Amino acid sequence: MPTTPSSQNRSESREGTKAPEPADSRDGHTPLLGRRAAKVDRLAELMGRREEGGHGAGVWRTAFDRMRRSPMAITGAVIVAVFVVVALFSPVIAPYEPVAQTWGDEVFPNRSVFVGPRAENWLGLDNLGRDQFSRMVIGARQTLLVGVVATLVGFGVGALLGGAAGAAAVLGGRWGRQVDNLVMRVIDMMLALPTLLLAVTVAALVGPSLTTVMIAVGVAQVPIFARLLRGAMLSQGSRDYVLAARALGVRKHRIALVHILPNSLGPVIVQSTLTLATAIIDAAALSYLGLGNPDPAFPEWGTMLADAQRFLSSAPQLAVYPALAIIVTALGFTLLGEAMREALDPKLRK
């Protein structure tokens, strides 16, 4: 089994930093016995750790072990890693300026003359004679920015609403249940609207810009996060440790923040990976609909797709590249998120 040695290695490396301390503190009285006791303790701990897997930090560790063996997770992680690296270092990677119409005299869209892939332009030229590869690379950065910011917006607002509703429902008594009811009905209304429609509405209200896209896509994710966190908090709220904390007189806000919230964040974190994929697709869709950033200096995959539509019959490759990029990136995030969800869900474990 590949996992057993690896988990041992990790525990040993931890031991290297931790073990000397208890040994030292005991050396004073009974060196031999102390060292042996420490060794036995350590062994018991290692055994316990391997058997456990059902609680606390162990959940994430076993999930990680599981994910390292899953081809789905590896594929997703590789795609995501490549995408993130390209997006972060896009100015370095892009060989040309994305807006420079350097080869403008070689492309004649009116006469259906386009330039395909060649040595200096790996993906050919677009309809204005700009380097398609550079535009794709710079576009990755925009996509990542939109995806991350939109997810953060959705996560932040959604977690705030859902967390407040969940905490109120679990600990607030009759009053809290009413607060929870009110918040959740609003969330339900948001959930009833199709995501894209909601995003289009927001974008149409505020006017086309990159910020609009980010807010619109983020708002569309709010109800999902809110419901998820509230549900997780409700299920945690009936756990014994919450009762135990109440039995010790711990204040309600501390129970909510210190006890219930950290235990409820797992599914929300997984969901944010999946949301990144949706956010990227939604952002591309909004840009495609003309609600994205109109500034050509910041190419975006959705905008590029929309621009390429006019030349679909003569130069389909102009549409294929951004479309493929969107699909593959979204696939990467989805694969990673799904693998993570599967690894964390005890029901799906084999």
Add this chain to the structure above:
Amino acid sequence: MSSSTPLLAVDELSVVFGGHGSDEVRAVDGVSFTLEEGRVTGLVGESGCGKSVTSLALMGLLPDRGVRVGGSAVMQVPGGTADLLKLSQRRMRDLRGSQMAMIFQDPLSSLNPVVPIGRQVTEILRRHRGMRGSAAAKEAAELLDRVGIPDPERRLREYPHQLSGGMRQRALIAMAVACRPRVMIADEPTTALDVTIQAQILELLKNLVTEEGTALLMITHDLGVVAGLCDDINVLYAGRAVEKAPRAPLFAQPTHPYTVGLLGSIPRLDAPRGEPLTPIRGSINDNIAWTRGCAFAPRCDHYTMECLQGPPDLVAVGAAAGVEGGGGSTGAAAEHVHRCVNPVRGADTADRSAPESPAAVGEDEEAQG
């Protein structure tokens, strides 16, 4: 506080679940007992007889919807007395943890899995004693040391899953005694532990009671635990006390058929090999309403038609007419009461008096004294 007034006097406590549309369930129906400093009171009975609900009601931890709590539970608190069942939520929250604490059955699920032990202990110190930072950490280490956790400084940094079952329960006890509560409720504290750890935990609880003068309410279904620890015992059935007595008379001369049945269903090490256990037949669901007669009658080997003529009262043992076997217990008669019209008496129970649960080994001689 004079020793004559009990620390906590529970009088006619009743808890009713349900209401709108659904049938009402009387989970606890007029239970009375007292807790005194330095004494252990036991609540005994099988699952579903209302033990845990009693404890949650006293702690004010029952859900606020669909539950009606009646009776009174007067406790001596700093600056007078207070009825726990009528206090405001805020006041209860201040009392919980500082004046009264509770130990739960499953030590793993009662600890927050993602928070280190140290933080969970210092949280209590901070909440009720206002301690912070290094002072709280030092006190927490002392607490862990006091409940017998070796190397407390290291344990404080660890998570619940890194501790053994016994150590987790010790940590929970440390949290419960952090503010030296005057009343402690232990709800089956040893059920999830193996027998050797069980004995250690019981020893620890006993020491805490004798050293601190805490009143302990011990809730258990394990008569071995009762024999080893409890001073006064209340046997509950279907929400009512069916027999209450100090430890010695209860084990020496159980009178209620339910108590006799419980004692009889304990496996004994010295029993001949292959001999079947004698269980109480049926289950707790096979009862009748207390208003119509003795709830235990359908499962009772001793019942007569008289048992079904309305609810039996709690009467002193020996008060009923024609007592032959209970003659020796005249001194204890006032303390030994039961709710039965046709009690068991005589020699057929004498050989069942001492349960042989390993947790009680070494404590039995005290039971006689």
